[in-house]
Amino acid sequence: MHPQRPHTIEEALARARIFGGAYTLADLEGSRQRITEQLVELRWMQAFTSPNTTPGGRPAWAPLMLHERAAQDLRALCQGVIHDDDAARRLARFDAARDPGGALAFACLLMLADREEGAQFWLQFAAGGGQATGALCLYLLHLRRGEWRDAQHWARQMARLEQEPCQYTPVAHEILETSSATGGVTVFIDLPDDQAAVPEDAVKGALEDLDVDQIEEFGAIPQPSPELPHQLEDLVTACR
Structure with a gap:
């Protein structure tokens, strides 16, 4: 089973911490790649669902x-x-x-x-x-x-x-x-x-x-x- 997709950037970062043990450089590079892809996807999904306004309510350009x-x-x-x-x-x-x-x-x-x-x-x-x-x-x-x-x-x-x-x-x-x-x-x-x-x-x-x-x-x-x-x-x- 695949782990549940993180819902926030903080949750994704919490999952990214490395536990003790033997890791090769390839393991670390693979982890960085997966974290990068998760964060990029999360930002895109937030962009598609977030209101397209500034904190003051003014319209603003955004990836939405x-x-x-x-x-x-x-x-x-x-x-x-x-x-x-x-x-x-x-x-x-x-x-x-x-x-x-x-x-x-x-x-x-x-x-x-x-x-x-x-x-x-x-x-x-x-x-x-x-x-x-x-x-x-x-x-x-x-x-x-x-x-x-x-x-x-x-x-x-x-x-x-x-x-x-x-x-x-x-x-x-x-x-x-x-x-x-x-x-x-x-x-x-x-x-x-x-x-x-x-x-x-x-x-x-x-x-x-x-x-x-x-x-x-x-x-x-x-x-x-x-x-x-x-x-x-x-x-x-x-x-x-």
Whole structure:
């Protein structure tokens, strides 16, 4: 069994004291690493749940805003993906042959339609197929939920996938900084300033009649239709 997660920094520090006995340098370094990770996670969780005000009640910037920023970035990233000139073609290939780039486009449509469980399934499929942008979407999704450990995992996957050749990158992004101690990552997403967003109500309408398959262990997962690539082209064209 895992010990109960500490609820305060003081509790984490109390657990960190070293008892008498023989410890190697590797033991001590491992302990420091675990303490660092616990404290970082604790600070993030406090940031996600603490009021975003100063002691005097004045608004103040705090890491609480990070989950809100992640939600905005995820939405904007999904819009950027479906605006890509190759998105409809890849979506057609996805319907026929489960192309990972098409899975990314389909997942972004699902995300914009608030069909989050299906979107997460196909984002994982896209990332598993080598799509770094799929891992970036999953990083932002878990960060938005406050699921820091899952966000760390996809940050590491994103950094690894960035090294793979022949990346399909519908939205240019660059990993600026990572930290092996905390799993943190800073990503620059290059979104056009003048990009007109596809109305999300229109996206929901296009996805309204999709078939849904029951997949063991994953539940009800929406499936693309042969008409969806043409609908995507119409949606993007209409907002230009």
